[in-house]
Amino acid sequence: MTGNDKLTTKNRRSDRSSDRRIWLLIAAIALVATLFVPFSQFVLQVEYDYTLRTVALGGSLLGIVSGVLGCFAVLRRQSLLGDALSHAALPGVAIAFLLAGRDLGLLLIGAGVTSWLGVYFIRLVTGTTRIKQDAAMGIVLAAWFAAGIALLVYIQARPDASQAGLDTFIFGQAAAIVEGDVRLIAAVGAVAFIVLGLFWKEFKLITFDPEFAGANGFRVNLLSLLLSTLIVAAIVLGLQLAGVILMVGMLIASGIAARQWTNQLGQMVILSAVFGAFAGGVGAIVSAVDADVPTGPLIVVVAFLLVAVSLGFAPGRGLVWTLLRQRSDRRLFAAQTMLQDLYHYALDHGRADLPAPEPFLVGVRGATAREGLRQLQARGHAQRSNGAWMLTPAGIEAAARDDRNHLLWSVYRQYGDDLALPVVGEDRQQDIADVLPPAAVAKLEYKLDTIRNAAASSAQQQPQTGAVTDH
Amino acid sequence: MFFVEEVVIQLLLNFVAREELNAFLRDPQHTATIVGSLIAVSGALLGTFLLLRGMSLTSDAISHTVLLGIVVAFILMGSVFGQHPDLSSVWLIVGAAAAGVATVLLTELIYRSGLVKQDAALGLAFPLLFAIAVILVSRVVSDVHLDEDAVMVGEIGVAWANTNSHCLSGCESVTITPDDPRAELTRQCTNCRDLGISPRDDKAEFTEICTNCGQYSPAQAWQAGFTEQEPALVFWPKSITVMAVMTLLTLLAIVLFYKELKLSTFDPTLAAALGFRPTLLHYGLMVLVSLVAVGAFDAVGSILVVAFFIIPPAAAYLLTDRLPRMLVYSSLIGAAGAYTGYDLARGNLLGIANLSDILAGLNDLFGLGLSESWDSSISASMVLMTFFFFLVAWTFSPKYGLVSTMLRRRNQRRSFDHQVVLGHIHHHQGSASASEELAASTLYRHFRWTPAKMQRTLRQLRARNLVQIEANLVSLTERGETHAHQFRETQLTNESVGE
Amino acid sequence: MSVRSGKAPHDDWAAALEIDDLTVAYNSRPAIWDIDLRVPEGVLMAVIGPNGAGKSTLIKAALKLIPRAAGTVRFYGQPYEQVRGLVGYVPQRGSVDWDFPTTALDVVSMGLYGRLGWIRRPGQGDRESAMHALQQVGMQDFADRQISQLSGGQQQRTFLARALVQDARIYLMDEPFAAVDAVTERAIITILRELRARGKTVVVVHHDLQTAPEYFDWVTLLNVEIVASGPIAATFTPDNLRQTYGGRVAYLHEGQRIAGLEDE
Known part of the structure; x- marks a missing residue:
């Protein structure tokens, strides 16, 4: 059981180190964000007046809201639904403007209503026809957006159209955000987070395993509707900043980036909020440098940079990490293979420290041989002399241990049941003593010796009987 | 090109x-x-x-x-x-x-x-x-x-204005050089501005320039009067x-x-x-x-x-099961959307309704004060008409449309209900629990149906002469027996062997 | 989790699961047809039948995960809604996204959500019972592993632990033996026998005819309709199997010999 305890503590430790990693990462982002302020002041010549502070605050808040809820869109594989729904919000904005003028709250309610009709339409089409989800989303995206454009063009013919600024909803414009908007974002975001906190357990369950949730008596449809509503709210809030076309990027990018750093939903959501705040804030500030550049694209570019860094460098999961691990695996296996090759070659020819000619080793194993021998030499397990390789005493010991471990594993596989040993997964890379309790290992060793003795005595008898028949 | x-x-x-x-x-x-x-x-x-x-x-x-x-x-x-x-x-x-x-x-x-x-x-x-x-x-x-x-x-909407002009006849393009008799020459002071003097000043130097020299396309040449014949042009x-x-x-x-x-x-x-x-x-x-x-x-x-x-x-996917037809139908639907979409941009919905009238109606009803002339994006309207045709296909497609599906479902459900009841009777007929399972008055409970639904189904089955009720006990008629058998043969065994 | 004492209409023996006249249809084609089934308390029952016979459908319909065309299902004489806490469910492993950001321990504690009800969060005690369930399936070392880093068999054991933690009286399992390694298969069958020893009832969708007689003591042969149901010795007969599987029964003889059925 010592082996088990050891493993458990190792796991626990790695878990805690991943917790620490998250906090380090958050601290690093906070640092970059703090450094960004003087950078933007002196290099980009941004002036931190009241307007910009409002805009930056609004951008960060929106980043938080969409980052948190975007996690669920990503995990439910509804990333592109986010795209369809943000396009579907446009006619709602236009109709609300036609009916009530430019009041942000009402515009957003209008946007939410038509987005919702979009969700309903997608469900209806996929439920009653053989049209698949993706095509149904495409239909909503295109048709609702066309309706929005038709209405916007109609509105633009009005005398008060120019001040309406409705086209900011298409690409997003940070400058359009005023203090009242920030309050609205904060209020809606707070409500969304309270709901999310209350139903955290339920949302997690229906996202992971809706069938099991249903079997446990949770109202899966209702919960799923509620969660979709929250996502629609995040989309609708973000429209003014990111615009309908690029909202999907703002919604999902920070969640995807966060997913790379952690394996726990809670941490993923927190990290995604931090990423979102960073992308939203930085994007909004940079876009204030030049009024011609809409905000949405900048936020998306910043968010994508975060994604790229995360995909590349996230510990354990990132591409760079994977490449490194593959290389070290290759080295490890090469070393192990060559250790065994040298050992058996030498034993077959008499004694364990007999040198094996290098051309022979390379001829059999190719590149693996060169790599493996280099590794063995570095570890002091083998040395080269006169174009041949021989094991050092340390190497012989390691090879014998490894060999015996392999043999014990195969004895375990063959006789584990008969000896009533505990059932564990077979893994020859692990020392069997780390996996099985000492008593079990002792049984295996005894069995191995019995088999060996039997084999040896029958090998002794074999030539004799052969000799007899020969005569 | x-x-x-x-x-x-x-x-x-x-x-x-x-x-x-x-x-x-x-x-x-x-x-x-x-x-x-x-x-x-x-x-x-x-x-x-x-x-x-x-x-x-x-x-x-x-x-x-x-x-x-x-x-x-x-x-x-x-x-x-x-x-x-x-x-x-x-x-x-x-x-x-x-x-x-x-x-x-x-x-x-x-x-x-x-x-x-x-x-x-x-x-x-x-x-x-x-x-x-x-x-x-x-x-x-x-x-x-x-x-x-x-x-x-x-x-x-303005695609017509961005054209290549093709000349068919009278395609004389003209180049006027300063030597040409038609060239209009004039003198210009070259140093007046630099020195800040008037052209009449003695120090003024002049050079001769041509005001109408250059290349003239056939149309320009004709307009400028350099050519006799009007060129025949097509603007494509x-x-x-x-x-x-x-x-x-x-x-x-x-x-x-x-x-x-x-x-x-x-x-x-x-x-x-x-x-x-x-x-x-x-x-x-x-x-x-x-x-x-x-x-x-x-x-x-x-x-x-x-x-x-x-x-x-x-839309075409809802109308046909065959790829060649799907290609043709979807092309036709797209083209029809484009054709009717132009009119919609001007407020005319397939000649059935006029959006301007609808807007006026809305203004009358709710006093919204909307502009009553609908003039909108042509491309968006084309999309909307295409979507309209999708809705039509979705509703009325003979095979996958909402209406036909609804009708078919109702028929299927009815015949399925019949089969369920027949199967149940067949299953329990003559067994020990028959009196409990097949009592006409409580049969609905075994299916969790409403009594009304069971009554209706039994009525229909009796009308088809498939079941009979004697002393509150439901049983299959001879015809019902064959029917239930046939269903088992075709539906149940096929299903399992087929997979 | 009190069970309201209700009277069961068929009281020859106490039925853990009782299905009457259950029919389920997809697009008006019957997936299962007029099923009458009684599972006595304390048995380890396999549901066996060819592909498309409606084995999973039967379990899902019993749990009301899919709509029924007709029929009733009772657990311990009660409709499912009133005795949810007594019923544990192990879905097919392929039904979820294993890349979901969560740990094995967390998946197991999801088994407690139903008992916790709405809004309440699992506490320390709940985590401990989840850990205990993981221990039962030999997975305690993997508690903090992300679930995508588990092997297929370990994922299946995690699912099993999630059902164990529910501490139900009857368990419905959908193909727990599908595509698992030998270690997991042995671990699962050990758990199943333990459950039976503690008087639990277990219903398992199973597709391996070879192992069925060894693992289970009760069997239901299903092919859209019930072919036979009862103690395995009396029910798992060549005749019944032929009826279930049709002409493809030839290769079964091998399995029956191994299972020692020809002695009977």
């Missing part, structure tokens, strides 16, 4: 007079409808394959990122050749096609990392490329053709040529590779095993989608074009 237009014009002039042709093309509606229909047909043909491959949203991604290809090509052309190309330039088209393929590659790259799901990969890739394009547009390009409105809605909208070429390319590709496309859509593994290179076909399809998207960019913008790829094939 110019040559192709020439050939087509010569061909057309066999049937119509030049003036008629010009008048026809100068009508915004005609050009818009032709361009719109061409976009719709090529989009519908390609979209059919996309829909069947479950890749509809890839067209959404590509149509967005085509903008990046256009912008980059535009900037490169500007810095390399010192001039900005026309939107129908071959280089822009190449750039756009490259951007389309780049989108697909980027998506697959992200997805292949194994860290991101497929939908999320697409959702990451195209906003990024589109975002870069928009930033470039706003920072670098100040040309009117690439402003944000053009990205959104296109300019199909460039968009028609561009989209016609794209449509022909699409048609050609689909006709040539019909078999391969069909197979690789249905069963990519088999296609690969037979050596048809499904990956190559995949990228070929993506290139075609990019080409159509860039061709349509000028007319309908970057986003609405996706409607022409997705909506007509979806």
